[in-house]
Amino acid sequence: MDLRALRYFIAVAEERHVGRAASRLHMTQPPLSRAIRHLEDELGAALFERTAKGVTLTPAGTALYDEASALLRQADRIRGRVTIAAGAATLTVGTLADTAEQVGGRLVPLFRARHPHVNVTIHEADLGEPTAGLRAGLVDVALTRTPFDETGISVRVLRSVPVGVVMRDDDRLAGRASVSSADLAGRRWVRLPDGTDPIWTAYWAGGTHDGPSPVMRTIQECLQMVLWNGTSALAPIDQPLPAGLIAIPFADRPPSDLVVAWPKTGRSSLVRSFVDVADNAWSP
Amino acid sequence: MDLRALRYFIAVAEERHVGRAASRLHMTQPPLSRAIRHLEDELGAALFERTAKGVTLTPAGTALYDEASALLRQADRIRGRVTIAAGAATLTVGTLADTAEQVGGRLVPLFRARHPHVNVTIHEADLGEPTAGLRAGLVDVALTRTPFDETGISVRVLRSVPVGVVMRDDDRLAGRASVSSADLAGRRWVRLPDGTDPIWTAYWAGGTHDGPSPVMRTIQECLQMVLWNGTSALAPIDQPLPAGLIAIPFADRPPSDLVVAWPKTGRSSLVRSFVDVADNAWSP
DNA sequence: ACATCCGATACCGCACGGGTATCGTGCCGG
DNA sequence: CCGGCACGATACCCGTGCGGTATCGGATGT
Structure with a gap:
């Protein structure tokens, strides 16, 4: 029993x-x-x-x-x-680019209320780290987005977000109700750092890379590059865009899930509790 | 946790x-x-x-x-x-020949004291059933002796008992300090029922079976046959013998363990508790 | 009668919790 | 000072148990 x-x-x-x-x-x-x-x-x-x-x-x-x-x-x-x-315990939370604002701002206070004695620290990862430091062992739990290589990692979906193509509002595709992969042929595209999880890279890739294209490390950088360089990018469309940019729904990708992720092995009680708080805050 | x-x-x-x-x-x-x-x-x-x-x-x-x-x-x-x-629960204990007196008499009252509401019933098995009904599913837990086929069965040793050759006190070997397999050649031997676990049968076998020999079902029968028919038998030497019989230590067999045995799968809490009581009563 | 929804069953693959063998290390006696 | 010893830690293997998916039996209510 x-x-x-x-x-x-x-x-x-x-x-x-x-x-x-x-x-x-x-x-x-x-x-x-x-x-x-x-x-x-x-x-x-x-x-x-x-x-x-x-x-x-x-x-x-x-x-x-x-x-x-x-x-x-x-x-x-x-x-x-x-x-x-045992003295103050510490939980390190990894966040991917903007997920700290998207969910961390609501989640972490709830967690701290349940565990007042626990120290919560944040590790903000760039777009080349889809597990936000989880795979590198830098953090105990991560707030990030799918898809990435999930071997050895458990995931719980908090929110499912469709992705759209982000472009300047003077783009020739602006005004279209939706676009597909064919519309993006030859288009210059933002690029993720080398060595990034291929599943993640493939998901956010669009168009074709002819010639060198800029490397982005955060969502802000990504959007700035679209605005300044006339490239395009795929991005979750759950957030307001800077002026001058528009997002058009992109049907050729499944939605990206905003998730909480943690290692399959050695789950500590704090991690379990963090996931539990996340569940209660979003699933009902 | x-x-x-x-x-x-x-x-x-x-x-x-x-x-x-x-x-x-x-x-x-x-x-x-x-x-x-x-x-x-x-x-x-x-x-x-x-x-x-x-x-x-x-x-x-x-x-x-x-x-x-x-x-x-x-x-x-x-x-x-x-x-x-849930109403009265029932635990069925299987015993092999004499193990009921050997350990059951002490063990069952201890168990009943811990679980006053549980009905304990006894199934006395004969010598052809080394698992005392456990393998047949007739009982929840068994008090028996090794060795037998233990696949699917867990065992806890209560007492380790050397075995000896039991014979009439007018036997030609009477008076020997110990005997070995060679001394038993050609000797008529008691026989276990057909279809009995071969490991068990081999352990208690001695001498050679030339010609038909009697079949025994309980320790008492076994000893009576030794006394009346002049056969011999191996038996644990932890019990007094009827008058006219003697037991000589037999070096060619490892000791037989008096054990409590239960199914490896589906162990109920009552069975676990029974084993626990047995442990506490004998192991210290 | 039949669609539907419930829990039960069958079967599969992987992780975990047992095991044995061995290692690294600190303590103690010669 | 060094070798033996006893302790917990580590490495590795293997069977069991607990997740999963696919399917069944059976009751219910249109």
């Missing part, structure tokens, strides 16, 4: 519905069904009655619900107690 | 020694070291100071010890509460 099984049980008990509980737990329904069955086997008692439109608690289930929720509350308190006893 | 990790931590904290804690937990030292390291990483705090002759608690470790022991006590209470709420 581990704590994870009890958390699963609590979710099912509160939702009275295995499928909904599964999505609340960010998993699929079958393993959750199995976990509940295992818990029932281990305790030697039926915890739920299965009905056609969900599940209901048995008396044993009700008893477990009371006990388990108290136990989980007590378990959650432990983390804080120990980190306090 | 699962409960298992906390149990590991408690053991190390109390022993102040990873190796001793590991053997107390019935595991080896390296995975325990790793688990402690993982817990420290997850909590973001050093819990122990490593010294040359063991480990000592840091302030954070002391804080965790207090919190964790309270949490584990609360978790242990849950099982009982739930099974009570």
Whole structure:
């Protein structure tokens, strides 16, 4: 009887519905069904009655619900107690270009409210670091955008944002309702630093690179280059543009997800809590 | 931070020694070291100071010890509460021939004291069932003797018992300090039921079977056959023999362990508790 | 009758938690 | 001062367990 099984049980008990509980737990329904069955086997008692439109608690289930929720509350308190006893803990958050303003400004205060004793530091990464320092081990958790190489990295989507082609408002394509890859042929394009994750580079690439083109390191630089040099760029269209620039929806790319990312291995309790706060702040 | 990790931590904290804690937990030292390291990483705090002759608690470790022991006590209470709420639970214990008297008589009352609400039933198996009904799914846990086919079965040793050759006291070998396989050539031997686990059969076999020999089903039958038919048998020498029989230590077999055995999969909390009671009653 | 939605089942692949073998190191006795 | 020893740490292997996807059985309500 581990704590994870009890958390699963609590979710099912509160939702009275295995499928909904599964999505609340960010998993699929079958393993959750199995976990509940295992818990029932281990305790030697039926915890739920299965009905056609969900599940209901048995008396044993009700008893477990009371006990388990108290136990989980007590378990959650432990983390804080120990980190306090160990002295101030530190969480380093990596942000990619503008994600600090996009979500960090709302997220970090919520996190600090939950963990007043934790020191939160920010590492602002440039556009050549899609994991915002996560892969380099510089940060504990990152606020960034997909797509990038996710091997060894867990991701939770906060917001899904379509991308558009950003260009000067005197561009010959200005006014089009939408553009496709074919419209971009031969167009000069902003360039990411060499050595950047190829998945990331390919996603933001557009047109063709004939001849040298400028290298950008931040969203601001990127937009300035579009404005000054007449190049173009793909950018998420969830933010206001500087005067003189317009963005046209680009149908040939799936949306880019604004995500919180963390290492698959060695997830600390602070990281888990950070992700949890992010979930609660955006998913409902 | 699962409960298992906390149990590991408690053991190390109390022993102040990873190796001793590991053997107390019935595991080896390296995975325990790793688990402690993982817990420290997850909590973001050093819990122990490593010294040359063991480990000592840091302030954070002391804080965790207090919190964790309270949490584990609360978790242990849950099982009982739930099974009570679910109505009487039942644990079926399989015993092999004489193990019921050997250890069951002491073990079951201890278990019933810890779980007053649980119904304990006994299944007495004959000598052709070395797992005492465990493999057939007839029982939840078994008190039996090694060796047998342990695939899918977990085992905990309660007592290790040497075996001896049992024969009539007028046997020509009577008076020998010990015998070996060579002394048994051609001797008539008791026989186990057909279809019995070959590992088990081979262990208790001795001499050679020329011609039909009686089949035995219980230790009592076995000894009676030795007495009446002049056959011989191997038997654990931890019990008094009927008058007219003697046992001579037999060096050509490793000792037979008196064990508690249970299925590797689907271990219920009652089974775990039963094993735990057995541990505490015999291992110290 | 049938579409629909529920939980259960079957099966797969990977990560994790056991194991054994070995290492690095600090302490102690000769 | 050095060699042996005992401790925890590390390296590596392997089986189990827990995620996933695809599908089933069965109840419900139009």
